[in-house]
Amino acid sequence: MSSGDSLSPERVEPLLTGRFGRPYVYEQSCGSTQELLDAGMPEGALALCDEQTQGRGRLGRSWTAPPGTAILASLLLRPPSDRVVSELSLVAGTAVAEAIEGGVGLAVQVKWPNDVMLNRRKVAGILAEASDGIVAVGIGVNVNQERSDLPEDTPVSAGSLYTIDGVKRERGPLLAGILERLEVNYDAWLERGLDGVYDSLGSRDFLRGRRIAVNGESGVGVKIDRDGRFIVDVDGEERAVESGEIAFER
Numbered sequence: 001m002s003s004g005d006s007l008s009p010e011r012v013e014p015l016l017t018g019r020f021g022r023p024y025v026y027e028q029s030c031g032s033t034q035e036l037l038d039a040g041m042p043e044g045a046l047a048l049c050d051e052q053t054q055g056r057g058r059l060g061r062s063w064t065a066p067p068g069t070a071i072l073a074s075l076l077l078r079p080p081s082d083r084v085v086s087e088l089s090l091v092a093g094t095a096v097a098e099a100i101e102g103g104v105g106l107a108v109q110v111k112w113p114n115d116v117m118l119n120r121r122k123v124a125g126i127l128a129e130a131s132d133g134i135v136a137v138g139i140g141v142n143v144n145q146e147r148s149d150l151p152e153d154t155p156v157s158a159g160s161l162y163t164i165d166g167v168k169r170e171r172g173p174l175l176a177g178i179l180e181r182l183e184v185n186y187d188a189w190l191e192r193g194l195d196g197v198y199d200s201l202g203s204r205d206f207l208r209g210r211r212i213a214v215n216g217e218s219g220v221g222v223k224i225d226r227d228g229r230f231i232v233d234v235d236g237e238e239r240a241v242e243s244g245e246i247a248f249e250r
């Protein structure tokens, strides 16, 4: 990696190819990038910090990373009011998986409903939060953290791209790739719903065929369905999981 890995506007804006990332709101340190977006901003606005002091994950969890090691970003979307916001976690997770895969050259998967997995470790997470007619799609990608930088008390073991392939990389090109894929996938979702991204999503389904536990029951993962639910086979009976957390056997 060249010295001076930076996500400053001067470094990233020249890499942007579409309408996502405009405006590009960058602060070195913030509480949470989710708080830097507001309803007065246009769709495609991106808030980004090198350090979050109150980064948050799903289900009330925190999200931490040493300064300058990760991508910590929130994208403003304004989907039609009749659309299902939780599907955006899958749309964004698929985009992040595609972009990482382009840079790493290893298969990257999506663990329903919002985790991005590489070598059975979670390397990225998505948090889609709706308020005031906008959706803040939070994206956290573990890029250059050392193993000792990663949290240990997480339901799914955490990894960074560096702990997995030993390569320190510039975050800017990866961020630009994520925004490019996300724009393509978001437009496809606007037009056709999850069907629009299903080829990529379905082929990256981490839980498919695994022994899993959810809501106190054990079963075998069948698939993410086209409505964004997860289908589990419990003793030969298929059940649809609408929300929550699915644990998998190692």
Ligand code: BTN
Binding pocket: 031, 032, 033, 034, 052, 054, 055, 056, 057, 058, 059, 061, 063, 071, 072, 073, 074, 114, 115, 124, 125, 126, 127, 138, 139, 140, 141
């Ligand atoms: C999860 O896996 O639980 C979701 C993690 C989302 C983390 C990102 S980092 C950027 C944005 N700001 C936050 O406070 N959270 C999201």
